[in-house]
Amino acid sequence: MNVNGWIIYNGHLSGNKFLDFAEWFHEAAQKQGIETNLYKNNDLLTYLDDRRLSLIGGNSLPDFVIFTDKDIYLARQLELLGIRVFNPANAIAISDDKIATYQVLAQHHLPIPKTIAAPKIFPGSATVELENIRSIIDQLGFPMIIKEAFGSFGEQVYLVHTEKEMMDKVREIQERPFVFQEFIAASSGKDMRLQVVGDHVVAAMTRYASNDFRANVTAGGTMEAYQPSAIERKIAVAATKAIGADFAGVDLLFGPDHTPIICEINSNAHIRNMYDCTHINAADFIIRYISETLTNEGRS
Ligand SMILES: Nc1ncnc2c1ncn2[C@@H]1O[C@H](COP(=O)(O)OP(=O)(O)O)[C@@H](O)[C@H]1O
Ligand SMILES: [Mg+2]
The missing domain is CATH 3.40.50.20 (Rossmann fold)
Incomplete structure (x- = not known):
């Protein structure tokens, strides 16, 4: 060509x-x-x-x-x-920003954890004032996930167990955009990554952490090749299309009774990890798709 x-x-x-x-x-x-x-x-x-x-x-x-x-x-x-x-610039921008991602996914009625975006706080403002703290706790309960809009490798994802822990974390990160999010307990320490190219899932793996709630943060974790179910595939492809991406690594959480819940979409997924785990080279599929x-x- x-x-x-x-x-x-x-x-x-x-x-x-x-x-x-x-x-x-x-x-x-x-x-x-x-x-x-x-x-x-x-x-x-x-x-x-x-x-x-x-x-x-x-x-x-x-x-x-x-x-x-x-x-x-x-x-x-x-x-x-x-x-x-x-991927298109707009898809990269949405994927990079977890709040923008959840907004688009919710708009498409795709399954996500219940999420509440924190109001924007300007740098240099006094301490955060959350009038609605009670309703956040009532909606999401404890333990609760707090997650920065921009982050990777699980480094900006936190689990808080009490109102005090929650407010301490809010004060620590308040100058950056973040969300409060329902903790999907059934998925603690595990998730799955599906590599989507166009209309298809071309490779998938599960990730397990032995010592952390975040599947991607671990000293002794494992990755395993995985055969996703039809519904998991469908959701991953729909999520990729919802943000306007041509291809993406979609992370799904295991909801109650194994219902898939979308955790995030990576427009620049690390396809080499997927290759090491599954021996499937997503780049070959991506080039053919292009x-x-x-x-x-x-x-x-
Ligand atoms: N709402 C949630 N409930 C349970 N586990 C979660 C939740 N959100 C994130 N996690 C865990 O934390 C990990 C990192 O979160 P993620 O949103 O993918 O951020 P990052 O971009 O840093 O990978 C996920 O792979 C998953 O294991
Ligand atoms: Mg992730």
């Missing part, structure tokens, strides 16, 4: 993880005869004036971009220049 793409990754984060992720896509594309070039997000500058918007840096514009970063403004700039970006989509959209 005669298209060429860019793979954009974050140029500031230390370590090789993001370059590795980009190279993983590069190799998958090469196998299918698709030319791709790697760029760091900071290799490309978003230029704007009253006559044009353009990019500073980079060679002639590509047919598509695989955007593995969260630099939403750069992703939008590429879209404004007419380039098909996978070339089919470019054809269907009349872009190739």
Whole structure:
């Protein structure tokens, strides 16, 4: 297929993880005869004036971009220049922000834990005043999850057991957006990750933590390949489409009686972990999906 793409990754984060992720896509594309070039997000500058918007840096514009970063403004700039970006800038933005994600999922009537977004507090304000603290507790009960809108690896997800613990945590994180959320006790220490590409779940695994309520935070945890049920697949695909993503890693919690409940959607899921666990390379599916989509959209 005669298209060429860019793979954009974050140029500031230390370590090789993001370059590795980009190279993983590069190799998958090469196998299918698709030319791709790697760029760091900071290799490309978003230029704007009253006559044009353009990019500073980079060679002639590509047919598509695989955007593995969260630099939403750069992703939008590429879209404004007419380039098909996978995933779309808006999907990346929603996925990055857990409050925005839960709003979209609720709007689509998809199963999520009961969630209450904290009112915005401006930095430098005095201590938080929650007039409705009683109704939050009545709605969600204890133990309760408190979760920051922006976070990963479980590091910004907390479990509180009393009103005091709850308010201490609120004071600690009050300058950042966060939610109060129902704790799905049946799922404590375990969840499942489903890798969606287009209309399909191409790989899945369960994750268990032996020493933490967060399945992704553990010293002695395990990942296991998993065969999701029809309903789990359906919910994962619907969640991916709801946020407008082409592909995503969808995390599901095990609700009571094994009913799936959506925990989060990762538009930049770590497909290498999935490969290590299941020996399924989601990048191969993603590249095939991209070339089919470019054809269907009349872009190739
Ligand atoms: N409402 C919840 N009830 C039970 N466990 C939860 C809940 N929310 C999150 N968890 C646990 O915490 C982990 C991390 O939460 P998540 O929302 O996925 O944040 P992160 O983006 O940091 O991974 C999940 O994988 C799950 O094991
Ligand atoms: Mg997660």
